[in-house]
Amino acid sequence: MPLSTPVPAAEYEACPVTDVLRRLSDKWTLLVLTLLGQRPYHYNELHRAIEGISRRMLTRTLRVLETDGLVAREVFPTVPPTVEYRLTPLGVSFLGPIGAVAQWAVAHGDEITAARRRGGLTPAASRGD
Amino acid sequence: MPLSTPVPAAEYEACPVTDVLRRLSDKWTLLVLTLLGQRPYHYNELHRAIEGISRRMLTRTLRVLETDGLVAREVFPTVPPTVEYRLTPLGVSFLGPIGAVAQWAVAHGDEITAARRRGGLTPAASRGD
DNA sequence: CGGCATCCAGTTCGATACTG
């Protein structure tokens, strides 16, 4: 019954790898992780550092990372309130794998660009020449 | 003028890293790449192997990978037609970085799961206890 | 300062049906 399937969608925890990959690519996660890898940041500090991000997305991103245990959130009972975010050991351990992909991307970025230019708009077309 | 910005959205090629990450996480790419890393596959062979994927998405995924130069597509003029997909050297070179992330995900998957369980539904709540 | 709730546009993905 494809018309009334209440499938929650997000049921498929396919494999942990895909799960992790999807999380990283929610557009800001990687950037936030990279920044926090350098030093702890305050909420608005991150907001200014990334600059293109909305408060909504920054909060969401941090929440996910916190929930997954990659980022720690510490509240200082000052006035006005201050909140600091930093990488947990688990978060730090993830910088390595990220780095591997990052290095590959940087190293082969031009190859991909070149391939795209060749493929252009008709990747499968003009194939049976 | 935030009310009439015609921003095409998809203009920001942020950094090659984010770009690559987003590509990988389109839900099927990683899986396809992993399968092709083992051996060449025919179109329907991939379709059967993944099983949850629709033809539409399989085709799109393969197109992107082909356009980016990670996968090669070869048509055999048989009847009925046969098409074989295989990793290019660039695609093969990417198995390493993917492996790094994959290994991390497998190794720390339970930690993430545990963190999520702890955080539960109130990650930020009950923090000032 | 830090954060959440609501609304809304753009994109992604699946189901389905049709072609060579």
Add this chain to the structure above:
DNA sequence: CAGTATCGAACTGGATGCCG
């Protein structure tokens, strides 16, 4: 066998406004 085309549902991400 190997796709392509179209539609609609779901998800993502941004803008805005209110609260502690």
